Amino acid sequence: MITIPYLTALTTYFSYGLLFAFGQFRDFFRKIFDWWQASNLQGYAPICLGLEDFYIRRLYLRIQDCFGRPIASAPDAWFDVVERYSNDNNKTLKRTDKISRCLNLGSYNYLGFAASDEYCTPRVIDSLKRFSASTCSTRVDGGTTTVHKELEECVANFVGKPAAIVFGMGYVTNSAILPVLMGKGGLIISDSLNHNSIVNGARGSGATIRVFQHNTPSHLEKVLREQIAEGQPRTHRPWKKIIVVVEGIYSMEGELCKFPEIVAICKKYKAYVYLDEAHSIGAVGKTGKGVCELLGVDTADVDIMMGTFTKSFGSCGGYIAGSKELIQYLKYTCPAHLYATSISPPAAQQIISAIKVILGEDGSSRGAQKLARIRENSNFFRSELQKMGFEVLGDNDSPVMPIMLYNPAKIPAFSRECLKQNVAVVTVAFPATPLLLARARICISASHTKEDLLKALEVISQVGDWVGIKYFPAEPKKQQGKDTIKLE
Numbered sequence: 001m002i003t004i005p006y007l008t009a010l011t012t013y014f015s016y017g018l019l020f021a022f023g024q025f026r027d028f029f030r031k032i033f034d035w036w037q038a039s040n041l042q043g044y045a046p047i048c049l050g051l052e053d054f055y056i057r058r059l060y061l062r063i064q065d066c067f068g069r070p071i072a073s074a075p076d077a078w079f080d081v082v083e084r085y086s087n088d089n090n091k092t093l094k095r096t097d098k099i100s101r102c103l104n105l106g107s108y109n110y111l112g113f114a115a116s117d118e119y120c121t122p123r124v125i126d127s128l129k130r131f132s133a134s135t136c137s138t139r140v141d142g143g144t145t146t147v148h149k150e151l152e153e154c155v156a157n158f159v160g161k162p163a164a165i166v167f168g169m170g171y172v173t174n175s176a177i178l179p180v181l182m183g184k185g186g187l188i189i190s191d192s193l194n195h196n197s198i199v200n201g202a203r204g205s206g207a208t209i210r211v212f213q214h215n216t217p218s219h220l221e222k223v224l225r226e227q228i229a230e231g232q233p234r235t236h237r238p239w240k241k242i243i244v245v246v247e248g249i250y251s252m253e254g255e256l257c258k259f260p261e262i263v264a265i266c267k268k269y270k271a272y273v274y275l276d277e278a279h280s281i282g283a284v285g286k287t288g289k290g291v292c293e294l295l296g297v298d299t300a301d302v303d304i305m306m307g308t309f310t311k312s313f314g315s316c317g318g319y320i321a322g323s324k325e326l327i328q329y330l331k332y333t334c335p336a337h338l339y340a341t342s343i344s345p346p347a348a349q350q351i352i353s354a355i356k357v358i359l360g361e362d363g364s365s366r367g368a369q370k371l372a373r374i375r376e377n378s379n380f381f382r383s384e385l386q387k388m389g390f391e392v393l394g395d396n397d398s399p400v401m402p403i404m405l406y407n408p409a410k411i412p413a414f415s416r417e418c419l420k421q422n423v424a425v426v427t428v429a430f431p432a433t434p435l436l437l438a439r440a441r442i443c444i445s446a447s448h449t450k451e452d453l454l455k456a457l458e459v460i461s462q463v464g465d466w467v468g469i470k471y472f473p474a475e476p477k478k479q480q481g482k483d484t485i486k487l488e
Contacts, residue, residue, distance in 0.1 A: 008406050012408070027054070062090060063090070065084060080099040080101060081424055102423060105426075106424055108311035120353035132345070167319070169316070170310050173308065174276065175198075177330065182207040187210065192211045194276070195276065220262060252441065272303040280307075391404040408429070414464075415427045423460070425441075
């Protein structure tokens with residue numbers, strides 16, 4: 001739970017109020033001036049209308065240059081950011097031929113596999129030559145290759161489950177699977193800060209949805225007890241099935257799930273456990289096997305394990321791992337498996353090769369070195385930011401560390417000033433976060449060197465002083481050199 005300082009909350013509300021008032025003022029005069037202009041859309045309802053349209057026009061467009069920045073290279077520790085300009089007050093942005101070489105603190109390239117790799121890249125190129133870039137077919141028609149079968153076996157062994165099924169898109173893995181698993185008469189209990197893919201999947205299932213306070217096992221138990229006692233709405237019949245959905249690492253908070261406590265509660269009340277490991281698989285744990293390995297949870301106690309290949313493995317797509325019966329059922333019923341084009345064979349080969357490197361099956365210790373480096377880099381960077389006085393969310397070992405900005409004016413100021421000094425950061429605001437809780441989300445990679453991190457800390461500290469986002473007193477710096485002896 002984030003506790004906002006009273007003065008910070010007051011000034012943030014005032015800033016949004018000011019932007020809202022000026023926006024309404026401008027819209028009022030816009031209607032007057034447009035009244036004399038002829039319209040060719042008589043009788044048509046506006047496509048965009050309401051507060052969403054107002055927010056985009058009067059707030060988002062002012063700072064849209066801070067989002068969606070195109071890049072012109074692989075998302076490694078350093079990458080090329082394409083410069084853009086606007087001639088109409090940021091309503092439209094045009095690309096230039098100029099690029100800036102920037103330190104990458106925004107990509108999910110946790111283990112550094114997104115760039116060229118001595119083991120993975122040659123095998124991906126061979127796969128491209130053999131299978132082409134796409135299967136041009138669904139899995140149930142002509143879209144299953146030997147690479148897909150090998151990938152599913154590899155993923156199942158890696159996460160410690162009997163079987164697995166893979167998809168071409170991580171977001172769809174959640175949004176398409178939940179409607180297959182749950183339906184009318186079922187109950188989905190979801191963490192309040194679960195990803196949008198889980199939210200949309202739960203809504204599309206037709207099941208009843210209840211939410212428990214973020215990462216609070218005691219409230220989860222309370223919700224479970226109440227819902228089991230009440231039963232289904234109106235009829236009060238017992239629920240057909242109950243599933244609890246949580247994430248391993250919450251992508252906007254950088255927090256580790258309190259998974260052992262949640263699993264114990266689910267076993268107590270006979271509820272299924274659905275674990276989303278999009279940000280944790282490959283990034284945490286002694287051998288990169290996610291929060292179960294890190295927190296000491298037996299994978300046999302987790303009914304459905306979901307994850308994506310877009311973060312630690314430098315590829316695309318997602319997976320579901322579980323019992324053989326579950327995976328077989330999904331292969332017969334899941335629309336993402338039956339109707340969507342299968343994952344690209346070179347992308348599948350990239351995942352297989354990355355897993356082999358992580359496990360040391362490439363004949364080297366690079367995987368263990370990458371895992372040690374991501375852990376050391378994450379803990380060092382988080383510790384240094386906190387010493388500087390920033391409000392940093394999340395837990396140790398998590399490569400995701402949000403820096404709280406709060407005020408809307410500080411969102412573009414922080415992003416633009418960092419970019420001027422060749423540090424690319426991701427800023428996040430409403431509706432991706434609550435209105436008052438804007439933040440900059442830093443993602444650390446094993447490919448970052450100590451010099452990269454020190455440069456980033458120097459720039460962020462300097463910009464933090466300019467923008468005014470050091471909400472806590474900084475720790476005094478330790479004196480360098482030998483201790484001096486005072487002579488009497």
